[in-house]
Amino acid sequence: MSTTLTKPLQRFSARHAARLPLMVTATLLVAMFSVGSLQYEGFFSAQVLLNVLIDNGFLLVVAIGTTFVILTGGIDLSVGSMVALSTMLTAWLVEQNGLPLAAAVPVVLLVGAGGGALMGWVIHAFEIQPFIVTLAGMFLARGLCYMISTESISITDPTTTTIAQTRVLLPGGLFVSPAVVIALVVLALAFVVLHHTRFGRTVYALGGNESSARLMGLPVGRTKVMVYAVSGLCSALGGLLLTFYMLSGYALHAVGMELDAIAAAVIGGTLLTGGSGFVLGTALGVTVLGLIQTIISFQGTLSSWWTRIVIGGLLFVFILLQRLFGGSRTEH
Amino acid sequence: MTPLDDTGAGGRPARTRGARRLTEHRLFWPAAVLAVLLLGNLALTHDFFAVRVQNGHLYGSLIDILQFGAPLILVSLGMTLVIATRGIDLSVGSTVAIAGALACEHIATAKDPGSLSTVLTAIALAVGVAAAIGLLNGFLVARLGVQPIVATLVLMVAGRGVAQLITDGQIISVSSSAYKMIGGGYWLTLPFAVLLAAVLVAVTSLVTRRTALGMLVESVGGNPVASRLVGIRAAGLLVMVYVVSAVCAAVAGLMISSNVSSADGNNAGLWIELDAILAVVIGGTALTGGRFSLGGTVLGALVIQTLSTTIYTLGVPPETTLVFKALVVIVVCLAQSPVFRARLSRRRRPAAPDPAPAAGDPAARRQEVHS
Incomplete structure (x- = not known):
């Protein structure tokens, strides 16, 4: 619809188009950290950056799963509820049923992957929009949480609390939580899977053009189901x-x-129409979101709702960027 | 509930033709679900249908369903038009919160909170800002060609922050009898909110069905390429439906905040966008755009409200409503899915030709049309 506006810009850099949002994000990250360091005392330290990871390790893992789905051109709205269901299920199994943590973890992971696979199957088999299927999944997971308990279940299990309090020490007096290590391992795995396996290639092909992917004989259905299973996991x-x-x-x-x-x-440069993006960009995106929170908490006078406004504003800017550079897919 | 599963059978005896015509009417299934829910309630609570007059007002469970359902009906009304254009508006929940926050903030800081002029200014302010929100959504979708789900996601994320910014994170309470009228007042023995919703539904259906507007909206959603080729200007229509959706959401926000005489930037209208989408889908408007049914949407919204009421009467934790909603979404979507219906009818008539490839083919064809 807006061909006149976007054409010259696309011609300018068809090759760099996909990387541009990523570079913008990286620049933004450096700029935010520099401004923060100049503005606030004690901001300029590696530990501040590591704290961002400690506070957002779980978001990184979730966002990696979402990236898989978005790369195929789908969307998964159920992830938040699935996270809640996992916390609830873990707490319920460990605290109220006396299951050891080592036994609860596989159950939770299986429920997540199974739920995701089920949604992927419904999306593929019945050609229902991913949006509405995962919306149902969102309702269902949140509802199941309430069926387990409407109250918060706090965890006192010694194994869990020990892991929670463990600090992985790094040289220079720095530390991270085990969650950060796990998140980074997941990131590395996702990178290898997306860029160096057949499955990863199919994910990109599917997002690029599903009909072409099918005509090329790629396993469209299986990949779709797997992508949602990955997101659930x-x-x-x-x-x-x-x-x-x-x-x-x-x-x-x-x-x-x-x-x-x-x-x-999106901030990490993954195109919402699918087919283009980097999982490492998602990691940058998570760091940007985390830094926004950190800056707002360092500022002190700004209230927490500014986080949402700034994230919304950033989303707006990056969506505009996507339209201006390389987002020509929906036009013809 | 598997509607239309026997449509392909054909050759029925003439006696059942009347019944078939009834079940094939597009409002039949939402109406049937609503009737079943209401009758189920009657079985649980015997005075469920009782409506009594008290202090010149009508009271009763049915009136409650209408009154609490009014905001949802309004939001769903706007959502129907947006979905008919093959779009979606996720920002309505935030718009509800912003409208309530703006109006309550204005009334709370005014010198004379009870006066009609203050309330009217507050309403104008809320509706005006909502129209601006709709314009922004419409601009992103129509001018920049951003996917609707993404374009409206921006305001869904930021909007609630804006609402909290307006209320300063507090819950603003107002004491204004004129404002209370919108969501909690009565007029001609009926709740004012119900009348307001009815008027807006009537106006919308008149404007869309008595003029070509409704048909234009349907054609833009049904087949964007063809409607562009026949010379329909989609951009203006798209902007219009997003503005209508935001304004409807704003009025719903006024109702909700007026009913409880306070504005809560955090929780007002939380997840109402999902309920509204659900209502539209139950009402028989397909998420793939095209033909829409305002009557179906109203029934759909009432189904959801009745479902919530039923859950309360059953005494199970109200939060588990979510599970039922999830099941309703899945059942309705499966019923609307052509593939699911094809499979179902194939299973009934195993001799039918054209096996496996049918599942893949329509999708491929449909995508070629879109791309």
Whole structure:
């Protein structure tokens, strides 16, 4: 519809188009950190950056799953609820049923992956829009939380609390939580899977053009189901990490996290129409979101709702960027 | 509930033709679901249908459903038009919160909170800002060609922050009898909110069905390419439906905040966008755009409100409503899915030709049309 506006810009850099939002994000990250360091005392330290990761490790894992789905041109609105369900399920299994944590973790991960696969199957088999299917999944997961308990279940299990309090020491007196290590491992795995496996290639092909992918004989259905299963698995794992972070299970945990995850992917340069994006960009996106929170808390006078406004504003800017550079897909 | 599953059978005896025509009417299934829910309630609580007059007002469970359902009806009304253009508006929940916050903030800081002029200014302010929100959404969708779900996501995220900014994170209470009228008042023995919703529904259906507007909206949603080729200017229509949706949401926000005499930037209208989408889908408007049914949407909204009421009467935790809603969404979507219906009818008539490839083909064809 807006061909006149976007044409010259596209011609300018068809090759760099996909990387541009990523570069903008990286620049933004450096700029935000510099401004923060100049503005606030004690901001310029590696630990501040590591704290961003500690506070957002679970979001990183969830956003990685979301990136898979968005790359295929789909969307998963159920991740926030799935995170809440995982915290609830873990707390319920460990605290009220006396299951050891080692037994609860596989159950939770299985529920997440299974739920995701089920949604993917419905989306593929019945050709219903991913949006509405995952919306149903969102309702269902949140409702199941309430069926387990409407109250928050706090966790006192010694294994869980020990893990929650463990600090992984780094050289220079720095430290991270085990959750950060897990998140980074997931990030590395996702990178390898997306860029160096057949499955990853199919994910990109599917998002690029589903009809072409099908005509090329790629396993469209299987990939779709798997992508939603990956998203579900990541949400469940993110939920476990959040359980360690919060040490409780609650149905109102992670309300709106699907938005944060989508925002992180978009800010990280993943095209919402699918087919183009980087999982490392998503990591940058999560860091940007985390830095916004950090800056707002350092500022002190700004209230927490500014976070949402700034994230919304950033989302707006990046969506505009996507339209201006390389987002020509929906036009013809 | 598997509607239309026997449409392909054909050759029925003439006696059932009347019944078939009834079940094929597009309002039949939402109306049937509503009737079943209401009758189920009657079985649980025997005076469920009782409506009594008290202090010149009508009271009763049915009136409650109408009154509490009025905001949802309004939001769903705007959502129907947006969905008919193949769009979606996720920002209505935030718009509800912003409208309530603006109006209550204005009334709370005014010198004379009870006066009619203050309330009218507050309403104008809320509706005006909502129209601006709609314009922004419409601009992103129509001018920049951003996917609707993404374009409205921006305000869904930022809007609630803006609402909290307006209320300063507090819950603003107002004491204004004139403002209370919108959501909690009575007029001609009926709740004013119900009358207001009825008037807006009537106006919208008149404007869309008595003029070509409704048909234009349907054609833009049904087939964007063809409607562009016949010379319909989609951009103006798209902007219009997003503005209508935001204004409807603003009026709903006024109702909700007026009913409780306070504005809560955090929780007002939370998840109402999902309920509204659900209402539209139950009402028989497909998410893929095209033909819409305002009557169906009203029934859909009432189904959801009745469902919530039923859950309360059953005594189960109200939060579990979400599980029922999820099941309703899935059932309705499966019923609307052509593939699901094809599979179902194939199972009934195993001799039918054209097996497996049918599942893949329509999708591929449809995508070629869109791309």
